[in-house]
Amino acid sequence: MTQSEPPYAAPIGPALPARRATPILVLAITMLAAAFLIISIFVGRGGTQQTIQRFGRREISHATAFFEAQRDQNNRSLRRLCRALADGPRLKATIDTPGIDELTLKDILADLQQQLRLELLAVLTPNGRVKAVVGADYLRGVDLSSSSLMRGPEVLSEGASGVWVVGDQVIEMSAVGMHLGDRVVGYILAGAALTPTVLEGVHRLTGSGVALVVGDKIVAAAPQDRSFDLAFEALAAERSSFGARSLTAGGTPFVASLSEIGTTPTLAPIKMIWVQSLAQSVDDLRFLSLLLFWVPLAYTVLFAAMFLRLMSQRG
Numbered sequence: 001m002t003q004s005e006p007p008y009a010a011p012i013g014p015a016l017p018a019r020r021a022t023p024i025l026v027l028a029i030t031m032l033a034a035a036f037l038i039i040s041i042f043v044g045r046g047g048t049q050q051t052i053q054r055f056g057r058r059e060i061s062h063a064t065a066f067f068e069a070q071r072d073q074n075n076r077s078l079r080r081l082c083r084a085l086a087d088g089p090r091l092k093a094t095i096d097t098p099g100i101d102e103l104t105l106k107d108i109l110a111d112l113q114q115q116l117r118l119e120l121l122a123v124l125t126p127n128g129r130v131k132a133v134v135g136a137d138y139l140r141g142v143d144l145s146s147s148s149l150m151r152g153p154e155v156l157s158e159g160a161s162g163v164w165v166v167g168d169q170v171i172e173m174s175a176v177g178m179h180l181g182d183r184v185v186g187y188i189l190a191g192a193a194l195t196p197t198v199l200e201g202v203h204r205l206t207g208s209g210v211a212l213v214v215g216d217k218i219v220a221a222a223p224q225d226r227s228f229d230l231a232f233e234a235l236a237a238e239r240s241s242f243g244a245r246s247l248t249a250g251g252t253p254f255v256a257s258l259s260e261i262g263t264t265p266t267l268a269p270i271k272m273i274w275v276q277s278l279a280q281s282v283d284d285l286r287f288l289s290l291l292l293f294w295v296p297l298a299y300t301v302l303f304a305a306m307f308l309r310l311m312s313q314r315g
């Protein structure tokens with residue numbers, strides 16, 4: 001007698017519908033994927049915003065360095081021009097002529113000013129008093145010997161440079177001594193204005209906005225744009241220089257900095273404001289964030305739907 005196999009034992013209780021857990025599992029995976037995407041977007045966005053801020057600070061640093069290099073080159077050129085005028089026979093002989101009158105000197109200076117496109121041109125006596133001037137009549141007869149431009153020993157050799165305010169204009173000034181042998185017969189003083197055209201050229205080349213401020217008054221700025229104007233106005237009253245920092249003006253995000261390049265005779269600061277707009281970068285970040293969120297989420301939902309449909313067809 002052979003031993004028969006034991007009869008099949010039916011499972012106790014009702015069978016569990018294993019496939020019902022599949023939609024719940026897919027939903028859970030989808031929600032986890034969506035949560036992961038949201039967290040990734042926010043973390044990545046924070047890092048991207050820091051990158052945008054660093055970009056703005058770097059651009060302002062480059063613009064400032066470019067402008068200072070340009071100023072230094074212009075000042076050297078202006079000092080060389082003053083030296084050429086001081087060493088030339090036309091002015092030297094005229095100044096050393098006994099009894100020469102102011103009108104004759106002024107005619108010569110006016111002709112040179114037009115040829116050289118200078119904002120200001122003056123001849124000073126050996127003791128530093130203005131003998132003749134074009135471009136700033138209020139300086140007639142003024143004693144400039146105590147000014148910072150004339151006090152240093154370099155004015156008698158390679159020349160000195162400084163920043164003055166003449167009317168509503170900021171002028172880059174240079175001065176050199178005129179010599180006949182060992183004798184100082186006078187000084188040549190020349191100035192070129194920092195005009196809006198100069199600042200516009202800096203903006204075109206660097207992309208940064210720049211404003212020139214005397215005291216609290218903006219005397220020149222570029223570009224001529226409402227959002228930049230609001231940023232300049234918000235910073236014009238600042239008293240102390242500062243490095244790059246964040247600023248929002250008129251709803252536009254900026255990185256801004258302020259530096260002082262000189263003072264007026266009344267000790268009002270002459271300041272440069274630099275601003276870099278972050279509007280385009282922020283718009284790009286917003287678009288990228290939406291793209292990185294919705295596209296992966298759409299693919300996740302589509303995958304879940306296809307998986308559920310496949311499972312339902314197999315059931």
